[in-house]
Amino acid sequence: MTAEEIFTKLQASFSGLRIAEAQVKEYPTWTVPAQSVRAVFEQLHSEFSFGYLDVVTATDWSGPVSPKGYPQSPAVAIGAAAAPPASARDVFEVVYIVTALSTGIKLCLRCEIPRKEGASVPSLYGIFMAADWQEREVYDMFGIHFEGHPNLKRILTPETQQGYPLRKDYEHIPDKFD
Secondary structure (H helix, E strand, C coil), rough: CCEEEEEEHHHCEEEEEEEEECCCCCCEEEECEEEEEEEHHHHHHHHHCEEEEEEEEEECCCCCCCCCCCCCCCEEEEEEECCCCCEEEEECEEEEEEEEEECCEEEEEEEEECCCCCCCCECCCCCCCCCCHHHHHHHHHHHHHEEEEEEECCCCCCCCCCCCCCCCCCCCCCCCCC
């Protein structure tokens, strides 16, 4: 079964599922509503043999998308026209890459959630054991909560850490580790 066929079958069950505007690498890239994340992954796992969770990460789209002075794309370095910068939005985007090892198909699913305190998305723990530490890392760096995660606590920074270091509004407060 191809990624396109999988998409068509899933879209019959999840009307909010759509092909993403921007593709990640060469992977078929889809956008899924936050409330459907767990159900989509349960179906990918049980019906289509996607048994390996490669990546869970996030992006904070709230501020400048590209630092001043840096080219927007590699094309700028060779004299081609720059790609227009992505616009800032008041959202976090949670990004998942999952693989069906039996077929070698990799998919990228993206989910936007409002950028606010207590922002959350359903946990994939229980479907993929690899979600355990990856979701904890995203929580630690961005403050995104994963509903249903059994041990959502900091994994890279001390429990006393104030704020979330990968948020664009993060301001470091010097502490004993500086």
